[in-house]
Amino acid sequence: MFMCTGYAAQSADTPLAPFSFERRDPGPADVAIEILYCGVCHSDLHTVRNEWKNTLYPSLPGHEIVGRVTAVGADVAKFKVGDVAAVGCMVDSCRTCPSCRQGVEQYCDNVFTGTYNGADKISGGHTFGGYSSHIVVDQDFVLKVPANLDLAAAAPLLCAGITLYSPLRYWGAGPGKKVGIVGLGGLGHMGVKLAHAMGAHVVLFTTSPGKVEDGRRLGADEVVLSRDADAMARHVESFDLIIDAVSAKHDVSAYLNLIKRDGTLVQVGVPEEPLPVGVISLVWKRRSFAGSIIGGIAETQEMLDFCGKHGITADIEMISIRTIEDAYARMLKSDVKYRFVIDMASLGQAA
Ligand SMILES: [Zn+2]
Numbered sequence: 001m002f003m004c005t006g007y008a009a010q011s012a013d014t015p016l017a018p019f020s021f022e023r024r025d026p027g028p029a030d031v032a033i034e035i036l037y038c039g040v041c042h043s044d045l046h047t048v049r050n051e052w053k054n055t056l057y058p059s060l061p062g063h064e065i066v067g068r069v070t071a072v073g074a075d076v077a078k079f080k081v082g083d084v085a086a087v088g089c090m091v092d093s094c095r096t097c098p099s100c101r102q103g104v105e106q107y108c109d110n111v112f113t114g115t116y117n118g119a120d121k122i123s124g125g126h127t128f129g130g131y132s133s134h135i136v137v138d139q140d141f142v143l144k145v146p147a148n149l150d151l152a153a154a155a156p157l158l159c160a161g162i163t164l165y166s167p168l169r170y171w172g173a174g175p176g177k178k179v180g181i182v183g184l185g186g187l188g189h190m191g192v193k194l195a196h197a198m199g200a201h202v203v204l205f206t207t208s209p210g211k212v213e214d215g216r217r218l219g220a221d222e223v224v225l226s227r228d229a230d231a232m233a234r235h236v237e238s239f240d241l242i243i244d245a246v247s248a249k250h251d252v253s254a255y256l257n258l259i260k261r262d263g264t265l266v267q268v269g270v271p272e273e274p275l276p277v278g279v280i281s282l283v284w285k286r287r288s289f290a291g292s293i294i295g296g297i298a299e300t301q302e303m304l305d306f307c308g309k310h311g312i313t314a315d316i317e318m319i320s321i322r323t324i325e326d327a328y329a330r331m332l333k334s335d336v337k338y339r340f341v342i343d344m345a346s347l348g349q350a351a
């Protein structure tokens, strides 16, 4: 075991604070990584505040991790000391169930091991995430970052990026397809960039007139203000695919009506309350209402390589870990363009 430092919450109503803990020494298949950058995902906040009622304390979040390899086990061939490496939302899975065998570990029948708040099968207890100095992960769950990408801005690809890439690929976004992205936040801004790079005709839906220009800059061919009924009506029955990244309560039927026969509305934002769905909108055009969560490890690597080829990273605002609670407060007000990333060098300054 070796000592690490990080920021953790001791309970749902205490702020994140400096925290020392031990991680396992790298085993034969492990990669030890010094963390350089960690993106701030809304799931981090849900978890530290126990909003999903499943948080194990101390809670040390972070699953958009980019760092540098400091040690590798004897069986590790993919990485060597000094390499850049990345870790996303999963650090293990059962590897034997049909989902794992098919490379969709995110749907593991025995539940994948979350990078944080997961049951740690090796060291016992629960997993600690990326708001920390180091992490030790099995090589099969460690990813490579294309050399041309900015490392800090690449960190959000590990959750926000793959969360949008996977459904865009699964439902066939590409040339000749009209794809809608609902909501311009951490998830939505990646959706606009990725769908544009895939060659689709991209339409961004937003409630904020102030985001129209940004939507176009990020790659949207059209931006529709979703509260403008006339603008919405002009797109009725025209979309092959819409990906809805909004996690607040909203009217999904308004978007279902914009989808063509046999098209699909995919929910990736997760509202706390059930969303009412207008069934008439589904039956009338044989439409589907679907969901999707992150992506498998092989697909996450494919996404990173795609981003390397197209020069895609997140739009980020770098922060010191000392200001993480302020960042959470701003995130709750959607006051970030479009993802906070922690400069983990600030951990040393904070300790
Ligand atoms: Zn996340």
Ligand SMILES: [Zn+2]
Binding pocket: 093, 094, 095, 096, 097, 098, 099, 100, 101, 105, 107, 108, 109, 110, 111
């Ligand atoms: Zn499995």
